[in-house]
Amino acid sequence: MLQKCCSIHILEKITFKNPIMKKLLTSLLIVLQIQAFTAEKPKSVKSEIKEVSVFLSGAQVTRAGNTNINAGTSELIFENLPSNINEQSIQVTGKGDFTILSVNYQLNYLKEAKLVKNIQSLKDSLDFLNDQLIYEKDMQVVYQEEEAMIKSNKAIGGQNVGVKIIDLKEGADYFRTRLTDIKTKWQAHQKKIVKLNKEITLIKNQLNVLNSRENKPSGEIIVTVTSKTPTLAALTLSYFVQDAGWVPLYDLRAKDSNSPVDLAYKANIWQLTGEDWEKVSLSLNTGNPTLSGSKPNLAAWYLYIYYPQKKRGKRNETAGFASQSIVMAKEESKKSDKAQLEEDMVSDALTSANYTTVAEGQTSVEFKIEVPYNVPSDGKHHMVEVQKYTIPATYEYYCAPKLDKDAFLIAHVTGWESYNLLSGEMNLFFEGTYVGKSYLDVASTNDTLDISLGRDKNIVVSRTKLKDFSKKSFVGSTKKETRGFEIEVRNKKKQQVQISIHDQFPLSTNKEIEVEHIEMSGAKFDESTGFLSWQFDLAPTETKKFKMQYAVKYPKTQTIILE
Template sequence: MKKYLLVVLLVTALSSPVLDGQEKYIQSPVTHVTVFRQGAQLSGDAVISVQPGTWDFVAGGLSPYIDPNSIQVRGEGDFMITGVAYRTNYLENPAESDAISTLRGKIKHLELKLEDEGTALEVLLERERFLKANYDVVANKSTITPEQFRALMELYGINMETVKNAILMKNRVIRSLKEEKGKLDQQLAGTLDRSKMPTGEIVVTVSGSKPANGRLKLSYVVMNAGWRPSYDIRVDDISDPAVIIYKADIWQSSGIEWKDVKISLSNAAPMTAGYLPKLNPWFVDFYQEYSLNEMVVTGYGTKARPARQEKSEEAVMMDLEASAPMPVTVTESNISFSFDINVPRTVSSGGKPETVELQRLTVPATYSYAVTPKLASMAYLMGYITDWDKYNLLPGESNIYFSNTFTGKGYINTAELTDTLPVSLGADNSITVKRDRRTDFTSQRLIGANRVETLSFLISVRNNKSKAVTVRLRDQMPLSQNSDITVEAAELSGGRHNSATGEVTWDLTIDPGRMKEVIFTYTVKYPKNRKVVLE
């Protein structure tokens, strides 16, 4: 029976491939990441030793979110790659991240402190019991005199008070340490739950005719990563150029930590397919921009779009000093470009953004004030950045600082296709604006079957600064979407009327302490048996 089993085992072993298809696990840590606006290409390499025959080299511990169509493998050495496959390993979890190790270290430190404090508390409690026992022995002696009893009470009271206070303080310290440890335990549990996921594996089949050493270079794309541009725009004075601090918020939820990797940020899209993409019809039309909130006369009312600029109600003084930008190289290729961060960085998985300063640009700018009294009685200082397209700016949120004061948040919209990029630098109370209805010139008249409404306004802008300023004043006339409604300008005081948007613009130069006024009048004619809601 034993001989039969031995023969069966030998036959089974001999029938199994010894040199072909054997798996060897290799380490291929991520060394470089190209982060796209949505998605990231991870690259790494591994050293291999190839023996004659066919071998499966398994690069494990990878992201479980790899797009299999994006996998690229290049071999360096005297061997041939005959196949590449991707699979998911549900049995092995990725290596413990630095964040988890740090949490475990903090918890261990708190546990040691709790042991120390607990031991100290036991000593104090034993001292308390000792004092009570000695007091009972001495106080119950029948030979004790009143003087001895008073001395005993005084000594007992002083020592007991000291011990009681020490016990109270120790209990408070222990309670605080337990609360802190409980929070860390919860954080660790949540982190471990997120880390309990399968890992990805790339299996590279290699064949060789003789022993050889070589290298495998792997790259693949994960889509749950990306970067968002953001900006700090700083202006000290309207006689100075603007400083644009170009930043990137890098995030990833790939399931593995990018540890000490070189990162490139690209505005291109990742190529995840190995086939030629197909061109679809591309339709083009005119671009129409509405710089004022559009008001359309419909016969029932008006509708305004919300303003895009967001302002803080109260300016906050901020420190102008900021950390130096990371060493970054900008690489351009036709219509795409990338920022190469030359210092390795670590980005944890979990979606928390890692902010990197890419560039600090000093750009020429012109400044003027803009007022829209129909919407706000404030004057806003505007900066106009020319030739902005050569700075590789992308659409993104911006923090605005003027004279070392945070004035609000904005949005850089590079899709507006203008030569000049406008930036609002905040409100200036030294420019006052009024928009008053001229009641004597506002009227309603019936002319035949129609009603004619005339609306007239006096707009005044005063410069309370010590130097002359340039102010762009904007208002608007309604637009008609009905042939029975006619809108006409009556008096514009030299303003420019855009018939497509209804916007009326005046460019004013106002000397120090002076005021300028414009008259703005328009008429609306519509059937008298209908209703039109105007301002």
């Protein structure tokens, strides 16, 4: 191509005396220019998205398309692609009697990215509403002009000519009727304008949420191929895009406190790539290509003596080398929510989990869903059920009445390591009722996952301060305070339950403070933490009571909070 351009440039500089030769060379120049222009234009390949592999961050999109290739070297172009394709991830393969020479990615700023269907539909609606708004405002202007014309010509008769009563009455009736009609119609148009403005605002807000790709360049991939003969080429194109991902989500259902738990593994898929995924073969991958794959290397660690620099001048009250550590405890709320509907007694409907196969790789797991899926480019979460598991579990009620007198049902789930789970939010259902949310933390190194299934009001627990065992006394320079509590547990359920009650004795951090353990009713006691625990079975309608009592000695000039 460079040689052709140079030849054309040289021919343009030559001056010929023979007119015929000049015409021939001019014609040759035009032919060469047409050929050069034709050779530069790549052939567009129409392609469709066939497969999408969604990672925790990002997605690999696979397209397929067919086209005819001429003999020789030619360029093929895939148009209307996302503008944020990872160029290093592009792969092109093909079937046919041809050779792929090169693959290049570029942005076309002269051609804006194709709008996705829902965005285009909203823009069309917005244009229609704006046209209606213009019409309504124009009609108001017409009625205003008519009103002004009537008011400017309201004089009846002349200055020297009187007006008959009947003419005056007819004129007044006309003005009243016409002006009333004008005002009424103007108000009707005003109501329509207010309604249209509300609808226009809603659509504009929705367009902002959808992150319209308007005024963004279009991505293009140019594939250079060569073939000895004309042939049909089947091309497959794959690339990685950032604006997509999925988040794990779980539904944990326990039929009762004697059955294993059913765990539904779900995924919330989202994407804002600018192209809708319609009827694609979808797979979910637990890998994350955006993370660095390079292993970290330790360097030698040398220690040096630190000599702090002395500051001159008045020291600020907030200055200094000491730092204060603040530890914040975060307590997860386990409030009950509204009950959900009971499942139908007929056979369960199939979900995408029934059509999912699992492939375990060396560093990740892939869930391939055989049912075609639609995922629009709207940034919203689209839920897909990945797998269903039935997991063995044991149940126990837990209560710490010092903090909360409600008993929480805890499911101890074992063998969870073999299910390829990720940490994520979990919806909890017990006996067919939604009881709240929890968090599945698979980063735990424990063999058993402890999952709270919410509060059970049929286990009644109380913690009462015993006045006879709570008193103060003074001995010399010391003060002795005694505290006693009674814990009562009652089972209102129709079956026996296992329950664990937890409380605590205070711990001393000062040699001047002495703690005496007087009564603990056979509780298991941990001296390092001061925790007390009672584990027992409770029959239906049975009630059990436990007492705990302790005393604390400390200087009477000091104050200590004992409750």
